[in-house]
Amino acid sequence: xxxxxxxxxxxxxxxxxxxxxxxxxxxxxxxxxxxxxxxxxxxxxxxxxxxxxxxxxxxxxxxxxxxxxxxxxxxxxxxxxxxxxxxxxxxxxxxxxxxxxxxxxxxxxxxxxxxxxxxxxxxxxxxxxxxxxxxxxxxxxxxxxxxxxxxxxxxxxxxxxxxxxxxxxxxxxxxxxxxxxxxxxxxxxxxxxxxxxxxxxxxxxxxxxxxxxxxxxxxxxxxxxxxxxxxxxxxxxxxxxxxxxxxxxxxxxxxxxxxxxxxxxxxxxxxxxxxxxxxxxxxxxxxxxxxxxxxxxxxxxxxxxxxxxxxx
Amino acid sequence: xxxxxxxxxxxxxxxxxxxxxxxxxxxxxxxxxxxxxxxxxxxxxxxxxxxxxxxxxxxxxxxxxxxxxxxxxxxxxxxxxxxxxxxxxxxxxxxxxxxxxxxxxxxxxxxxxxxxxxxxxxxxxxxxxxxxxxxxxxxxxxxxxxxxxxxxxxxxxxxx
Numbered sequence: 001x002x003x004x005x006x007x008x009x010x011x012x013x014x015x016x017x018x019x020x021x022x023x024x025x026x027x028x029x030x031x032x033x034x035x036x037x038x039x040x041x042x043x044x045x046x047x048x049x050x051x052x053x054x055x056x057x058x059x060x061x062x063x064x065x066x067x068x069x070x071x072x073x074x075x076x077x078x079x080x081x082x083x084x085x086x087x088x089x090x091x092x093x094x095x096x097x098x099x100x101x102x103x104x105x106x107x108x109x110x111x112x113x114x115x116x117x118x119x120x121x122x123x124x125x126x127x128x129x130x131x132x133x134x135x136x137x138x139x140x141x142x143x144x145x146x147x148x149x150x151x152x153x154x155x156x157x158x159x160x161x162x163x164x165x166x167x168x169x170x171x172x173x174x175x176x177x178x179x180x181x182x183x184x185x186x187x188x189x190x191x192x193x194x195x196x197x198x199x200x201x202x203x204x205x206x207x208x209x210x211x212x213x214x215x216x217x218x219x220x221x222x223x224x225x226x227x228x229x230x231x232x233x234x235x236x237x238x239x240x241x242x243x244x245x246x247x248x249x250x251x252x253x254x255x256x257x258x259x260x261x262x263x264x265x266x267x268x269x270x271x272x273x274x275x276x277x278x279x280x281x282x283x284x285x286x287x288x289x290x291x292x293x294x295x296x297x298x299x300x301x302x303x304x305x306x307x308x309x310x311x312x
Numbered sequence: 313x314x315x316x317x318x319x320x321x322x323x324x325x326x327x328x329x330x331x332x333x334x335x336x337x338x339x340x341x342x343x344x345x346x347x348x349x350x351x352x353x354x355x356x357x358x359x360x361x362x363x364x365x366x367x368x369x370x371x372x373x374x375x376x377x378x379x380x381x382x383x384x385x386x387x388x389x390x391x392x393x394x395x396x397x398x399x400x401x402x403x404x405x406x407x408x409x410x411x412x413x414x415x416x417x418x419x420x421x422x423x424x425x426x427x428x429x430x431x432x433x434x435x436x437x438x439x440x441x442x443x444x445x446x447x448x449x450x451x452x453x454x455x456x457x458x459x460x461x462x463x464x465x466x467x468x469x470x471x472x
Contacts, residue, residue, distance in 0.1 A: 021313060021329040024376045053372045054353040059333055068331070070376065119441035121360065121369055121420070210354055 022066035026073045030155065030188075034162040036069055037184045041157075043067035045186055047092060047130030050122060051139070054209050077129070077188060086193045091129020091186070096120055098128055107195040109219050112202040113144045116217075129187045132169070132179055140204050140217040142179050143235035143243050145169050147200075147219035150192045156185035164188070170245055177242025177279065197221045197231070199302060203294045204237075212239035216290040220298055227258045227306045238287055241280050249275055258306035265299055317378040320388030326375075334370035334378065335359040338385055357442035360416040361385050367423040369441070386415035394422055397466075401425075401459040407451035413444040421452075425459035 025043065027033040037043060044052075046068050052058055071077055077092035080101050087102050095114045103111065117123050131141040132152065145152075146169050154165050154172075174180040181187070199222045206215030215238070222232035232253035236244040252271055260268065269292060276283060276291070283291075313330045316323070319342060326341060335350040338361070350359065350371060359370040362384040370383075389395050398421055402408050409417040420439055429435055432453050439452055 022331050024313065024330050049374060049377070050372055053333060053374060054355055056353045058353060059331055059336065060329065061331060068376075072377070115437075119357075119438050121357070121367055121438070121441045122355075122372075124366065125368070125372055 022061060022063075022068045025067065025069045027069065027071075028073050029076065030074070030162060033069065033071075033074065033155075033186070034157060037157055037186075038160055040067040040069075041184050043069045045133070046070045046072075047133070048094065048125045048127040049130075050126040051130060051134045051137070051209070055136075071129075071186075084194075086191050088189055088191045089128050091133075091188055091190065092127050093129075095123040095126045095128060095131065099123065105194055106192065107148055107197075107200060107221070109144055109147060109195075109200040109202045109221055110192065112200075113140055113204070113217075113219070116140070116202065116204045128190055132190070133181065133187050135178075137208065137212050137239045138178060138237055138241075138243050139208055139239065140202075140219070140237050142169060142173075143217060143237035143245070144202055144219040145190065145192065146173075146235040146243065146245050147221045147233045148192055148195055149233065150190060152187050152191070153189040154181065154185050155188045156182040158182075166191070173243060173245065177238075177244055179243070195221060197223045199224055199229070199232075199305065201298050201301065203297065205290045205294065208239045213284060214286050214290075215239050216287050216294065218291070218294045218298070222253065224258070224302065224305055224309065227309075229254050229256060229258075229302070236276065236291065238280070238283065241282060244276060244279050246275055246279075259303035260299055265296065268299070269295060313376065315375050315378050317380065318382045320383070320385055328375040330374065330376045332375045334361065334363075334373040334375070334383065337375060337378075338370060355441070355443075358413055358416045358444070360419045360441075362389065362419060362423070365426075367420050386419060389419060389422065394426070397462045398422055398425070398455075398459055400462050401455050404458045404462075405451055405454045407447060407455065410444060410446035413442050413446060416442055417444075417447070421455055421459060424456045425463060428460065429456065430460070 025036045027036055044066065046052065071092055074092065077090040079090045080093055080097065081088050082105065087106060089098060095117065099111065099114045114123060128141070131139045132145065150169050151166050152169055154167055156163055172179050201220045204215070204217035208215050217237040218234065220234045222229040232250050234249055234253060249272060252268065256268065272295060313328060315326045315328055318324070328337060328341065333350065339350060355369070357369065360367050361370045363373060364382055395418065398418055417439065424435055424438060429438070435453050435456050436449055
């Protein structure tokens with residue numbers, strides 16, 4: 001059976017290989033990028049390539065006349081700068097560079113997200129812009145950046161001219177929870193504020209790339225002041241479905257007084273699942289169980305925090 | 313497309329599909345790569361090679377990114393002194409990777425030794441990319457530390 005499958009795969013490869021070598025464009029600056037994307041509006045943007053190359057059907061490509069724009073030579077996308085309020089990363093800064101340059105200053109939730117990927121063999125190649133702009137699947141990064149209220153600079157073509165606009169990442173989510181870019185648009189910079197929130201949690205269960213229909217990630221940030229959460233933000237990521245974020249859920253969290261007892265946790269959980277079910281229908285039982293488990297772990301930790309913090 | 317690169321010390325000019333993964337190039341175009349696996353995106357970690365001296369999963373490197381790069385596969389690495397030292401470290405610890413992951417794990421061990429990574433969690437995190445579970449974590453850390461000791465012993469002898 002396996003042999004049959006592999007010989008079929010090999011035959012497919014022989015058929016498509018040679019027919020489908022994509023054209024590679026390597027712009028060195030924004031002007032060159034604008035010129036290329038104007039000529040080839042359907043071109044695929046290539047950042048680190050980690051996501052694209054790890055798709056089972058990535059090679060040989062079945063698309064004929066595929067155009068790829070490799071962003072690796074665009075020097076301005078590799079820049080990193082920071083001041084006392086925020087850090088700004090070019091889209092081609094790798095996750096390993098984000099980790100090493102901002103270890104001392106970046107929010108814990110972001111660093112935990114990068115650590116959750118594991119080996120540097122992956123983080124040395126994956127870029128922060130690429131992690132946000134994946135098309136078929138959502139990685140855990142947009143959710144984490146939403147919880148940090150990050151903004152991104154979008155470059156896009158309108159009337160044959162290159163425009164730029166800073167947007168909050170939450171505003172880029174479409175109704176299916178996917179990060180959507182305007183046609184020919186690209187993310188060029190990501191701005192992350194230094195967060196003074198003392199409750200930051202990132203938990204991811206399951207493999208985003210190899211088992212997306214089972215994976216779940218939750219990013220949560222808030223400050224706790226007198227047993228009440230101040231400015232809480234929670235984002236749920238289901239890689240095969242999208243990112244779920246709602247101000248209403250944030251408001252529910254800010255109305256809670258900790259510690260929560262079992263009954264209060266159950267009603268919070270019910271509200272969260274009502275929101276999730278109203279947004280998506282295909283949540284699997286495993287994803288549901290994992291979401292519940294992560295939520296409980298976060299609430300348990302917040303309960304502990306509220307009980308151990310000095311009385312005000 | 314034409315790709316000029318150096319693989320195992322040989323300067324090559326290859327005519328390739330521009331998005332062909334390095335793991336397949338090694339297997340099909342060069343006929344080398346005894347253990348360079350092509351896993352079709354399952355990120356098994358068994359295709360690790362050194363690209364410009366850094367360990368990289370060759371299934372994630374497309375042909376067009378190889379221009380001007382220097383690639384060392386396990387076949388090239390096994391001829392180096394660093395590999396002989398690594399074999400001594402395996403012997404000293406008495407633990408060896410299985411035949412499936414020997415090549416990839418040896419390349420990552422080598423990079424950890426070269427980068428002087430001593431932190432246990434860092435060592436295990438770097439090796440976690442290999443899905444094969446044939447080795448005990450303590451043995452893996454011991455091999456890296458033993459490898460460093462062998463290398464620093466050589467340095468001391470050279471200075472004397």
